[in-house]
Amino acid sequence: MNIDHYLHRIGFREACLPDLATLRALHRAHSEAVPFENLDVQLRRPVSLDLPAIYDKLVLQRRGGWCYEQNGLFGWALTQLGFDVVRLSAGVMREAMGDIQLGGHLCLLVRLEQPWLADVGFGGSLAGPLLLHAGSRLDAPYRIDLVEIEHGYWRFLEQAHGEPFSFDFRAVPADEALLASKCDWQQTNPASPFVQNLVVQRRRGDTHMGLRGRVLTRMNAGSGDKTVLSSAEELVECLRVKFDLDVPEAASLWPAICVRHETLFGQSSV
Template structure:
């Protein structure tokens, strides 16, 4: 199997995400799995902040994201999801994207997402690893597709002959999230991308903690010391998180639990001099 689907602990995944019903390779199951994954497992880069590598072997990813109260970033989330889908019987192809988030500058391909085919022959774009601004559910892989997922709206459009762009609707209009092609990527490709993203001095992920959660009615984001909660109508609250409350904030807002040693190291590194 391409994504090591035979190694997935399906029972543990179901317990972690709370997904209900029979798991079949159809659109209904795909939507339920995507929705449950995003709602249960947060986005975070705390391994990098703790000075540790980010292994992508499925055993390590499952231990962290499924068996513990931790999250991960795009490669961890989407590799786990791809393996689960493969185990169930979906056809899964990996893709790579250039993150835009409203910027017009050309950035390297550093984001993982997937193209998924159901047993009925439908094709969907799936991405459980983009964080608070990302998809809650799959979106049809069709030019001009536009979906409302809860209180959030997303759109997919072609840009030129072979470029696709995922967008989300904000109070001030549509914003590009990322651009991608349909060139197929393989697990070994993500090993290389992961090494750059988790270690290179130009990577934004090694500079400060990034923790996000796509709550039902709001996006929760901790970037550095700034905690931002943003609703679909644009209402926004922001405050600084002090070292002494970091443990409570990670638990309450993101469902993340660190050991005392991990928390102490994170506070030492991130709140040095406070």
């Protein structure tokens, strides 16, 4: 594992000091270079929490990954560069589904003069680190909110052109066994949304691209549009052109993607 190879992977050529300016620049570079994706889950390939395996996949193979991989790699890189990093266990939509969600998301706390939430593994909504303080900001096309709630929890919320999406966390070191258990559940259990759906996301500047099954969504601050993919070949091309993912074997997923699409939408357009 080589920090210079990681920096090359995310296209980072600036000086690396353990300060806020560098943290912001690294966060932005990683989130724009490395897409969120669950292709291995869809292809029934084991996804590991093992850091060398994550490094090989995201850096050497130039793939993307989900939160455990993205923030696992980002946390390692920040530590190598002299940052004080704490891994945090979070629960996506805990506000609706309760504590059973905890461990379903990995994010990071970076301790500088003040604590900062860093998260390159939530699909690209967060453009840079977020001060651990209640408030709002615009990370176009998303509005980002951080709210302090009961029992020592914080709630992160993102909203663009739909309903808010959130995760809850406490600023304490993660239960690593819980993260491992949830990582396994999310890639094997039929109830997992990552087993049920192909999900690929990426931020480029103020534009966010998302692929969920057959539906490709493009959002910017003022508008959004959707395209429904029509073939396995178009899927592979979309992954390559829109997300820089060269995964031709994704064509094998097309029949299941079509079945899922019909289950959700029937014959109507999305």
